[in-house]
Amino acid sequence: MKTRLANRVRSLTPSSTLAITAKAKELKEQGHDVIGLGAGEPDYNTPEHIIEAAYTSMKEGHTKYTPSAGLASLKQEIADKLKRDQNLEYTNKEIIVTSGAKHGLYTLFQVILDEGDEVIIPTPFWVSYPEQVKLAGGKPIYIEGLEENEFKVNPDQLKNAISSKTKAVIINSPSNPTGMLYSKEELRALGEVCLEQDILIISDEIYEKLTYSGHKHVSIAEISPELKAQTILINGVSKSHSMTGWRIGYAAGDKQIINAMDNLASHSTSNPTTTAQYGAIAAYSGTQAPVEEMRNAFEERLNIIYNKVIQIPGFTCIKPQGAFYLFPNVRKAAEMSGFESVDKFAEALLTEAKVAVVPGSGFGASDNLRLSYATSLDQLERAVERINLFVTNKME
Structure with a gap:
């Protein structure tokens, strides 16, 4: 059958965040313990x-x-x-x-x-x-x-x-x-x-x-x-x-x-x-108390996890002032780990370290990764430990 797609959709680039989420879900369904840091949504239920x-x-x-x-x-x-x-x-x-x-x-x-x-x-x-x-x-x-x-x-x-x-x-x-x-x-x-x-x-x-x-x-x-x-x-x-x-x-x-x-x-x-x-x-x-409660929790996570992320070899990161993402520059870490691009590095983090992050190329910044801290502190700390271990082992 002749292709009937309009030109306007043929040029679209698929969402990198949704692609990572789908791959992480697939690995989870196969029984892997995947920690997802790709989420663009709070982990709290609606008030x-x-x-x-x-x-x-x-x-x-x-x-x-x-x-x-x-x-x-x-x-x-x-x-x-x-x-x-x-x-x-x-x-x-x-x-x-x-x-x-x-x-x-x-x-x-x-x-x-x-x-x-x-x-x-x-x-x-x-x-x-x-x-x-x-x-x-x-x-x-x-x-x-x-x-x-x-x-x-x-x-x-x-x-x-x-x-x-x-x-x-x-x-x-x-x-x-x-x-x-x-x-x-x-x-x-x-x-x-x-x-x-x-x-x-x-x-x-x-x-x-x-x-x-x-x-x-x-x-x-x-x-x-x-x-x-x-x-x-x-x-x-x-x-x-x-x-x-x-x-x-x-x-x-x-x-x-x-x-x-x-x-x-x-x-x-x-x-x-x-x-x-x-x-x-x-x-x-209605009451805005749940909004402030969630904001306080995100700030606590940020302050803890930021200090751990900047200790990963080859990671540099400006401390964010809002939202719920870290956006570290990991070009050096990718190169030290033997990867030709940050995209390949992110792919390996998912398949080998079982941590889902979003490569910065989807955001117009190919040297970076986006890490969401809209998940539990325990999950965040485990994810950073895995990334740190992954990079350290690759460097040896």
Whole structure:
């Protein structure tokens, strides 16, 4: 039969995080004791009051369609959260609820990009950014966040990457995979370039609640009214409230863009899952104690495991300020262990040491590995011991 796949999907690169997860699962099913450090989700269950609210909503008959942009009551809770946390004011018409933050990004790219439009993506980047841009007919333009600058880009880099085809730039703070945050001053400097050149700012803030060592998340939209008008915020409950499987995210920003996203969603998803929306209402309106409990646990794990990771021969690592990932440079370790690339090194860690990590090449940083500490401290310590032993034995 003749191949009927569209060109737009033939060029897609499979998700490296999902590929590692699938391989680790396969080995586990064969009886191997695999420790997975590839997870991009908290290991906590969703807080009980959220589960109860979703259950109650079903019992009360809230199982039908909602508006395609989401329940008005949930949009109001999101607006209240943005006012409470960042002192930002949005109307319901400036907010759309999406089927996860990933779907929010996908829909946004679909409504703002024409064929050949460029989106500037700092590296290291979350794996889906460039693929979603390409699916919308756009072209990813990469600028390198150097390790010596905490993986962050500066205004000159941004300015030099802008062309007549530039439509937007993505800022992800705290970052997946690096865990680094942009300061208010750094964001202001980048924002000035965007205002001068009139390019849209896409601010992915999904890890905003997970920051450590006294570091605080700052949204670029809260710096000035001009930057707020230039920014589309992307966020959701997945990481903050351990609701990855509920698939509730949101976008907030320019009313015209949000309306276009609503129109597109009406022809694709109809609406985000109704029950999950009621759970999200409880997430934002109820106690935030579980959020802080989880953040404290991640910070404790980070402080313990970071000190162990940097002792592995050939590993260097900047201590992250947020999210729940370590992103060590392991090029030297891979070479000392006899591997031609970090990808091969990561593959051997899985098949021989039985530790699943994600190679940095999927994030645009081929010298690094991403290690998630969203798992128990016992598992983390065992995994690091295995990696250390693996490298040490390979060096002998």
